[in-house]
Amino acid sequence: MAWTSFPVDRFQGAIRAPGDKSCSHRALMLAGAANGVSEISGLLEGEDVINTARAMQALGAEVEQTAPKRWRIKGVGEAGLRSPFAPLDFGNSGTGSRLLMGLMAGYDLTAELTGDKSLSSRPMARITDPLKLMGAQFTPEGRDKLPLTLTGRADLTPISYAPKQASAQVKSAILLAGLNADGLTEVTELHATRDHTERMLRSFGVDVSVRPGRGSQNLVSIRGGQSLQAVETSIPGDPSSAAFLIAGALISPSGGVVVEHIMSNETRDGFFQAAGRMGAGLGAEEIGDGAGERLVDLQAATSELKGCTIPETLVAAMIDEFPILAVIAAFAKGETRVRGAEELRVKESDRISAIVAMLRVNGVEVEEHDDGFTVMGCDGPPPGGGLVETRHDHRIAMSALVMGTASQKPVAVDDIAMIATSYPEFLDHMRTLGADIRET
Numbered sequence: 001m002a003w004t005s006f007p008v009d010r011f012q013g014a015i016r017a018p019g020d021k022s023c024s025h026r027a028l029m030l031a032g033a034a035n036g037v038s039e040i041s042g043l044l045e046g047e048d049v050i051n052t053a054r055a056m057q058a059l060g061a062e063v064e065q066t067a068p069k070r071w072r073i074k075g076v077g078e079a080g081l082r083s084p085f086a087p088l089d090f091g092n093s094g095t096g097s098r099l100l101m102g103l104m105a106g107y108d109l110t111a112e113l114t115g116d117k118s119l120s121s122r123p124m125a126r127i128t129d130p131l132k133l134m135g136a137q138f139t140p141e142g143r144d145k146l147p148l149t150l151t152g153r154a155d156l157t158p159i160s161y162a163p164k165q166a167s168a169q170v171k172s173a174i175l176l177a178g179l180n181a182d183g184l185t186e187v188t189e190l191h192a193t194r195d196h197t198e199r200m201l202r203s204f205g206v207d208v209s210v211r212p213g214r215g216s217q218n219l220v221s222i223r224g225g226q227s228l229q230a231v232e233t234s235i236p237g238d239p240s241s242a243a244f245l246i247a248g249a250l251i252s253p254s255g256g257v258v259v260e261h262i263m264s265n266e267t268r269d270g271f272f273q274a275a276g277r278m279g280a281g282l283g284a285e286e287i288g289d290g291a292g293e294r295l296v297d298l299q300a301a302t303s304e305l306k307g308c309t310i311p312e313t314l315v316a317a318m319i320d321e322f323p324i325l326a327v328i329a330a331f332a333k334g335e336t337r338v339r340g341a342e343e344l345r346v347k348e349s350d351r352i353s354a355i356v357a358m359l360r361v362n363g364v365e366v367e368e369h370d371d372g373f374t375v376m377g378c379d380g381p382p383p384g385g386g387l388v389e390t391r392h393d394h395r396i397a398m399s400a401l402v403m404g405t406a407s408q409k410p411v412a413v414d415d416i417a418m419i420a421t422s423y424p425e426f427l428d429h430m431r432t433l434g435a436d437i438r439e440t
């Protein structure tokens with residue numbers, strides 16, 4: 001059964017952004033390992049995050065939902081995480097599985113990790129290689145994919161490691177393992193990636209040092225043996241989810257949207273910067289701080305967009321926003337070029353190939369590169385009329401449905417179920433703003 005987004009004349013209103021997915025995973029993990037009882041509000045209750053909550057429970061933390069989006073977690077503290085009785089199923093979530101591998105590596109436990117078809121096809125050696133150097137073991141040996149069984153140890157060896165990819169998941173897994181290593185663990189990033197692990201570790205009372213390295217490198221280090229102390233915290237709004245609503249306003253014939261309570265963090269704002277370069281009318285109003293992050297209400301209105309070359313320095317800060325960037329590029333005048341984004345090949349789907357197919361089936365000219373794509377903008381609404389293969393990728397599904405709100409003909413997707421992994425309220429929010437999305 002397909003779902004179709006029909007063109008609408010206006011896309012207007014105000015929406016409070018759902019809780020940030022990256023911060024929600026991290027808050028549950030750190031609270032589950034901490035001493036004491038943490039209270040977390042504004043948690044994203046998407047499937048990916050719920051799988052992390054279940055995993056923390058299986059590892060010995062007491063995890064309880066006290067009200068919608070409010071969670072109480074009694075951490076294991078000095079007792080440590082324990083071996084779960086059954087495999088930990090991370091569903092669709094790269095972040096949940098990879099970060100928790102890092103955290104679990106520093107405890108005397110054995111755990112099997114599994115995931116859905118998409119997650120089971122994603123590379124894991126980027127995580128298991130550094131964790132093995134620290135002393136964790138993985139079976140079957142030499143395997144790069146889930147399912148994997150991890151055996152951790154409480155006396156990990158610290159490492160100084162330079163991952164080949166600019167990846168917040170790799171950095172975070174190593175830092176979380178470093179929490180229980182005997183000495184200083186250091187990660188040299190190719191470029192700075194999202195820094196939520198560093199910020200959240202600090203809010204749980206752990207010292208993390210960040211300093212610039214050579215060129216664009218970023219050096220992050222943590223001394224092992226520090227203990228996590230429970231917190232009361234509220235999760236800021238997710239800029240990656242907000243990007244869909246903002247894009248809807250930019251391409252609408254009559255767009256005017258405010259997305260409230262979005263985290264404003266320069267390691268995450270690449271899409272908004274790129275859209276600004278393309279001529280997007282965006283306005284941000286500062287509304288304070290939450291959980292160590294700045295918060296803004298972001299406004300967007302119908303804009304005449306022009307294509308641009310996305311600077312490679314912005315890629316890490318918009319790594320999840322390329323599907324929706326491709327949509328606004330289809331409405332723009334001129335070409336939009338993306339290079340240096342080869343990591344998109346190993347997300348929930350091969351996102352370069354999925355983006356190219358999404359645009360082509362809707363009559364938009366696009367060229368595929370090994371590490372990116374070039375969109376020939378339509379200078380106005382693209383033809384539409386296509387059925388997009390989502391390839392079990394939530395961001396492809398949401399991007400295609402946003403495209404349908406303002407293309408010449410409706411845009412359909414083959415499935416929407418996986419949208420619940422990151423943004424369960426997506427359809428409700430889109431409809432509140434005026435979208436006409438129906439099962440067809």
Ligand SMILES: O=C(O)C1=C[C@@H](OP(=O)(O)O)[C@@H](O)[C@H](O)C1
Pocket residue numbers: 021022023094095166167168169170172194319320343
């Ligand atoms: O650390 C995180 O929370 C994330 C890091 C990114 O992955 P990579 O580290 O693989 O780039 C991003 O794509 C993912 O959605 C969330």
Ligand SMILES: C=C(OP(=O)(O)O)C(=O)O
Pocket residue numbers: 092093094095096320347348395422
């Ligand atoms: C890549 C993503 O998530 P993850 O790696 O956690 O599956 C995403 O949400 O776009």
